[in-house]
Amino acid sequence: xxxxxxxxxxxxxxxxxxxxxxxxxxxxxxxxxxxxxxxxxxxxxxxxxxxxxxxxxxxxxxxxxxxxxxxxxxxxxxxxxxxxxxxxxxxxxxxxxxxxxxxxxxxxxxxxxxxxxxxxxxxxxxxxxxxxxxxxxxxxxxxxxxxxxxxxxxxxxxxxxxxxxxxxxxxxxxxxx
Amino acid sequence: xxxxxxxxxxxxxxxxxxxxxxxxxxxxxxxxxxxxxxxxxxxxxxxxxxxxxxxxxxxxxxxxxxxxxxxxxxxxxxxxxxxxxxxxxxxxxxxxxxxxxxxxxxxxxxxxxxxxxxxxxxxxxxxxxxxxxxxxxxxxxxxxxxxxxxxxxxxxxxxxxxxxxxxxxxxxxxxxx
Numbered sequence: 001x002x003x004x005x006x007x008x009x010x011x012x013x014x015x016x017x018x019x020x021x022x023x024x025x026x027x028x029x030x031x032x033x034x035x036x037x038x039x040x041x042x043x044x045x046x047x048x049x050x051x052x053x054x055x056x057x058x059x060x061x062x063x064x065x066x067x068x069x070x071x072x073x074x075x076x077x078x079x080x081x082x083x084x085x086x087x088x089x090x091x092x093x094x095x096x097x098x099x100x101x102x103x104x105x106x107x108x109x110x111x112x113x114x115x116x117x118x119x120x121x122x123x124x125x126x127x128x129x130x131x132x133x134x135x136x137x138x139x140x141x142x143x144x145x146x147x148x149x150x151x152x153x154x155x156x157x158x159x160x161x162x163x164x165x166x167x168x169x170x171x172x173x174x175x176x177x
Numbered sequence: 178x179x180x181x182x183x184x185x186x187x188x189x190x191x192x193x194x195x196x197x198x199x200x201x202x203x204x205x206x207x208x209x210x211x212x213x214x215x216x217x218x219x220x221x222x223x224x225x226x227x228x229x230x231x232x233x234x235x236x237x238x239x240x241x242x243x244x245x246x247x248x249x250x251x252x253x254x255x256x257x258x259x260x261x262x263x264x265x266x267x268x269x270x271x272x273x274x275x276x277x278x279x280x281x282x283x284x285x286x287x288x289x290x291x292x293x294x295x296x297x298x299x300x301x302x303x304x305x306x307x308x309x310x311x312x313x314x315x316x317x318x319x320x321x322x323x324x325x326x327x328x329x330x331x332x333x334x335x336x337x338x339x340x341x342x343x344x345x346x347x348x349x350x351x352x353x354x
Contacts, residue, residue, distance in 0.1 A: 042279075043271030046264055050272070070257060080247060080260050087223055087261035088268060094220030095227070102219075 001156070002029070004062035004093075005148030006053070007141045008070065008086035009078075010045050011038055013052065014141030017060045018131065018149035022157045026150060028131040029060055031142045046088050053092040065093035066152035068144070069102040103151050108144070111151035123147050178333070179206070181239035181270075182325030183230070184318045185247065185263035186255075187222050188215055190229065191318030194237045195308065195326035199334045203327060205308040206237055208319045223265050230269040242270035243329035245321070246279040280328050285321070288328035300324050 001021055007014035013034040020026035034052030036045040057065075067090055070083045093100045106116035112126040124136035124143040130150060137143040178198055184191035190211040197203035211229030213222035234242075244267055247260045270277045283293035289303040301313035301320040307327060314320045 041271075041277065043267040043277040046268040047271045050268060080256075083257050083260035084264035084267075087264040090220040090261075091223040091227060091265060091268075094218075094224045100218065100220040 001064070001153055002060065002062045003149040003152050004056060004060060004065045005145040005150075005152070006065060006067045006086070006089040007144040007148060008068060008082050008089055009141060010036055010042075010049070010081035010085050012139060012141045013049055013085050013089070014139075014143070014145035015053070015056050016137070016142060016146035016149055017056070017062060018146060018153060020153055022154050026131055026153065028133065028146060030056070031137045031146055032056075033139060033142050042084070046084060049085055049088045050092060053089050057092060057096060057098070062098065064099050064101060064152065065089065066101045066103060066148045068108070068148060069104045071104070101152050101156075103148060103155070107155070108147050108151040111154050112147045120144075178241070178330055179237065179239045180326040180329050181233060181237060181242045182322040182327075182329070183242060183244045183263070183266040184321040184325060185245060185259050185266055186318060187213055187219075187226070187258035187262050189316060189318045190226055190262050190266070191316075191320070191322035192230070192233050193314070193319060193323035193326055194233070194239060195323060195330060197330055199331050203308055203330065205310065205323060207233070208314045208323055209233075210316060210319050219261070223261060226262055226265045227269060230266050234269060234273060234275070239275065241276050241278060241329065242266065243278045243280060243325045245285070245325060246281045248281070278329050278333075280325060280332070284332070285324050285328040288331050289324045297321075 002019045005016045015034060016031040017029040018026050019029055034049055036048040067086050070079060070086050090100050109118040109123055110116040113122045120140045124140060127143045127146045128136045131146060137146060179196045182193045192211060193208040194206040195203050196206055211226055213225040244263050247256060247263050267277050286295040286300060287293040290299045297317045304320045304323045305313045314323060
């Protein structure tokens with residue numbers, strides 16, 4: 001499974017592509033940051049993010065795009081920009097028929113470090129180890145994008161099993177009703 | 178001046194086109210709502226909004242798109258969807274090189290009713306009167322989109338004069354420094 005992780009932001013939008021399946025070593029196919037100038041107007045910044053995401057989709061043809069789920073209660077100052085950048089990433093993926101999955105920051109931290117409250121350094125260290133990199137990806141947004149992709153690959157089988165179990169239970173209830 | 182007003186929302190995105198200049202009677206060229214199903218996933222909803230906005234831009238070729246400025250402190254439950262829908266509207270405009278202007282809800286209410294705290298009914302009534310319509314546009318999101326366009330047409334000359342005054346003052350300071 002090939003996943004593009006996107007850590008959305010207007011100034012720095014982290015992007016990282018990871019390939020693999022749960023239980024096997026993972027491979028990093030690319031990592032980077034789509035940047036837009038803080039002094040540009042919002043419309044042009046969104047156009048630049050769209051262009052950047054499109055290039056990553058063209059270059060890596062991911063099967064799924066994993067985007068950080070934005071919460072309105074955190075970082076009120078920057079949350080609007082984050083929501084807007086995430087909208088562009090989801091739009092680009094859905095327009096191509098690529099499924100989008102959302103994961104919360106604590107789900108991502110818990111997936112790669114074992115703790116939902118791990119700090120940036122810990123996430124960076126685990127991403128480096130799990131992908132067998134020479135050094136932690138910089139900036140942190142790039143490492144977070146890889147962590148999102150890893151989180152999705154590892155959580156997907158559990159989510160699928162859960163969905164199958166729920167579906168089976170509903171079907172069995174339907175038979176006994 | 179022809180302005181497309183957009184009252185952003187995931188479930189109902191109000192759109193309205195107004196033509197005119199400040200100090201002259203205004204003309205409504207179109208009004209409507211782009212709707213997306215609440216049970217669709219977020220990526221597909223954003224694609225549907227993009228398609229809807231594109232159709233309005235194609236049909237009316239506005240010179241400017243006026244979008245409601247979203248604040249994170251209001252309506253925390255729905256603010257993320259509003260921010261994401263507004264991102265799509267701004268992206269569609271900027272991609273075509275159409276300038277985007279943002280106005281706050283209270284600027285819009287003050288422009289059309291004289292009070293920044295006017296209610297929906299008052300805004301609807303004034304939009305109906307100012308555009309000489311037979312009845313208030315329904316739903317409220319459609320009326321709000323028209324109010325945004327009117328607000329922009331009326332505020333633009335003042336904003337231009339202000340910018341010119343600031344520029345003149347800076348230039349004069351530059352000469353005396």
